[in-house]
Amino acid sequence: MLWFKNISSFRLRLITLFSVLVILSMGFVAVSTSFVLHKILINYMYTYLNNQAKPVIEFYSIYSNDLAKEAKDMIDDITSENITAVVLSSNGSVLSVGSFEDSEKPIPINNYILNLFLKKPMGTFEENGEDYAYIVKKTKDVYFVVIGRLREINKVIKQFIYMLIVLTIGVVIFSVLTIYTILNRILKQLDDITRISENIYAGNMDIDIPDSSSSDEFGIMFRAFKNMVEKLNNTIKIQKNFIADVSHEFKTPISYIKAQIEFILTGVYQEDEVFDVLRKVYKQTDVLSKFTEDLLALARLESNIPISKTELDVVSLLNQLKEEFSIQNRNIVLDIKSQDTWVADPHYLKIAVKNLLENAIKYSDKDIVLGYTGDCIYVKDFGPGIPQESLPFIFERFYRVSKDKRGLGLGLSIVKAITQIHNFKLSVEVKDGTTFYICK
DSSP: OHHHHTOOOHHHHHHHHHHHHHHHHHHHHHHHHHHHHHHHHHHHHHHHHHHHHHHHHHHHHHHOSOTTTTHHHHHHHHOOSSEEEEEEETTSOEEEEOOOTTOSSOOOOOHHHHHHHHHOSEEEEEETTEEEEEEEEEOSSEEEEEEEEOHHHHHHHHHHHHHHHHHHHHHHHHHHHHHHHHHHHHHHHHHHHHHHHHHHHTTOOOOOOOOOOOOSHHHHHHHHHHHHHHHHHHHHHHHHHHHHHHHHHHHHHHHHHHHHHHHHHTTOSOHHHHHHHHHHHHHHHHHHHHHHHHHHHHHHHHTTOOOOOEEEOHHHHHHHHHHHHHTTTOOEEEEEOOOOOEEEOHHHHHHHHHHHHHHHHHHOSSOEEEEEOSSEEEEEEOSSOOOGGGGGGTTSTTOOSOTTSOSOSOHHHHHHHHHHHHTOEEEEEESSSEEEEEEO
């Protein structure tokens, strides 16, 4: 099979393999069918010879007391273009040998053929390049051997084999064309995957990926690959934006802090102004600290850190958050419909709800509803809502619906990680604003 391994094209390998299988299958069919057909025709020949011999034997058995003397006449009565006979004595010696009508030479009978007649009542033999069938009819004092040529039978079998060869060639050509068409359709998707993979390897993510309407395994694989590439492309774009955003978000407060410290050191500010400047610098360090904490929190959550679950008074937790946000002059409206407790990590659940509240405040100037139904905690704002095209991506890291809003786009990613580590369900509904649900 070395020749097969040397075929570099996968498409050509498959076509070659299918062609070989078709040829072998048709060859097997041809051989087995020819064998069966040969057996059927030989059996038919035996029956025909028997039918020819029967009336001759019956006639001479009635009208002759010594069949040995009638041997030549018996042969003459049965001889035709394709049939003749041999008469043997009861001890196996040859009494008379006939010849076919189109030949003056008698049938060549040697010791091998003679022994064959005496051992098998019917069979075939080959002599001087020609095939014969025979049957032996034993009477009271002679063996009457009727011999028939197999020329016509061999001709039929040869024609049949020729027809099968032509049919095999036709089937192979049709199969190769069909297989080539089908493989082209199937392997086109593999070619597309290869082309796309090479582009990705070369760093080119701006790829136009065609759709696949095929419902077979290749179509399913291609659509999954397309979705993976699109998701990868989107992730890379988000991460590129994240790098720019992180640089910007960190650069602004760091530049401000550096400038203010330089101004203080160079005496730009009066003594009574320094305290106010330091307070502003401290506020900027809070911004940097928040960014850093969010990044570290997300990293810890995505590494499946162990959490401390305990029975939690959800209503008390929501009241704490309301009080904290009231200090920021934001009105949080509580909608409590149950006093049921949850089993959760108080620290991380508080972070999740707090991030939802901060996200709602960022996108809405109106009151925020913080609700609890017993099964779900929800945060509802009355802002502009989230565009439909953004919904599949809002829980991904670094994604921001609005580029005009400050932040790294980590808040909802942290919420998602916290709900996953608790085996809670996180969902969003866009109707008269936006509502986020955390359900146990």
